[in-house]
Amino acid sequence: MTQCLSFTALRDRCYDRTFYAAGLRPTVTVLGDGATVHFWAPRYPDPARPPLLLIHGFGANAKWQWAGYLRPLLRSGFDLYVPNLLFFGGSEAPGPDRSEAYQARCLAAVMDAAGVRRFGVVGVSYGGFVAYRMAAMFPEKVERAVLICAGVCIEERDLASGLFVVSNPAEAASILLPQRPDKLRQLVRLSFCNPPRIMPSCCFWDYIQVMCTDYVTEKMELINTLIKDRKLSDLPKIMQPTLIIWGEQDKIFPLELGYRLQRHLQENSQLVVIKNAGHAVNLEKSKELCEHIKAFFLNFSVNSHKDHMGCKRIKLLIGSSILARSGSAQMENEPSSSSFSSMQI
Template identity: 65%
Template structure:
């Protein structure tokens, strides 16, 4: 029997091979029997390397959103952890919870299960909602974070007031979870400043069949839970250093939300606006995006190492200052204060 070729399924397999060739391996951990998390982890983790957790957004799964960044981040010296969020890729739960807080709790449980206690974090779009919650709930674990086009400061009333291109949650879900080629074209046009000029309907239908049909109801519930009764006044303030990255022409989460987040976090944050980029800035301007990640995260590592070295040197020098040469040779005449004939002969000012 002849089988139909699927470009999307083939691309998905190629992404997996790429991750494996880069030195990552896929692990699946069952948490408490109700929840399963799949994550790409280092094949040979190094205690000396900084740990970096990469959290994808609503598009496809972890490998589709992070493939352009894996090798540059590995070359920069990070140990990478790249999970599928619940109901994406290989992660699933039978529990009814749908909040970003539950996603955050699940990822933290996974990181603890593999022995990673402290890490930096990068979250894209919905992944940034989850990352923000992780930073708020586990400040001792999340050292600093990058939030890319993450509308955590949106309010439910923004839909009615016209901040977004959609007017209600159901319309948002129909675009973020496209089920027809026309809906997927709409999503692409909203995500990229320069979308592909012509995408065949057969390709879009293939992508939808492979990537957009599993857990459709659960993903719809994630969107509703994310927006329902949301107010900035209820958003906890995090204290970790935070880099906010935004595409200047983002139509999914307008730049206004980036300014709101910067005001909410204050001096602990910095906002970088990438020109000629939309919501999919991590893909549209991948090189610029990962350069900002590396500079921000390694700046932290460098300061931490410098502080550690300075602290060590301070302790050593303090220890030496607390000692005098008399401690080493208390009976030596030159240190005891006693004069000898040789002393005077070598001192031209002796009388």
């Protein structure tokens, strides 16, 4: 009965139509070790358009977190690649490796298989961990990076010090992998600066059944691996230009981690703090966040394509940016930023 009348399942199918309408197609890549990665790629890739890899966080799947960004980014001239990380959205791996480094290697292999040699990357929360590792491991592939509320500078000892609302990985997993409405309700309140006032348990049960019951063990292992023995001194320093974006009221990864990351990267980075937003800044402030992403990559794209694409390409990018700004109101027709259903870490 629940599956037949599931609002969550219906909405997931609606997101499929959103991606198809944006000119993307679902693709499956099977890697050499047996890992299978599901992702959305341009139906007709254009080498003249800068490719952008969008990596989701620890939430439902890639569609739920990036659907509202497709039209404005496409109108601005990007080719978009939107993967599901391993153990999300049908992607899986047979081996025991649960590190963000392994996720990064798999995404790099997927981009190679798609024929994309150089690209920009945007990662939200846990997706930012993977994006950071990609930039460190594959500097010849990753041109620039945007890291959104990505606590890559976290240390294991931070949990015991009281920096977070949880004190150990098991407690974190109980919230990030909610199996009961009270835990999902807690996740919503931690993620949003202004959470919805009405959060019916029946809707939460539906969401949990559809989105939170697959690969639970593997996802718990991802969380444990992410935190265990983590030290800032072991974190490599990426050299690509990096934009760090943070919600001022983030309760999952406090803003202190954003400042810590900026100090770690120094002159290669800039930090943007978005007011009246929490950890789910990509949902609460989608238009503002999208403008930061476009400005960061488009300015670079104009300069990097100038030598071999000529003035016509520059005018196209600038014109696309102006068109995107004039049509930015269309983002209001995308999924509401107050939705509880795209929580991520």
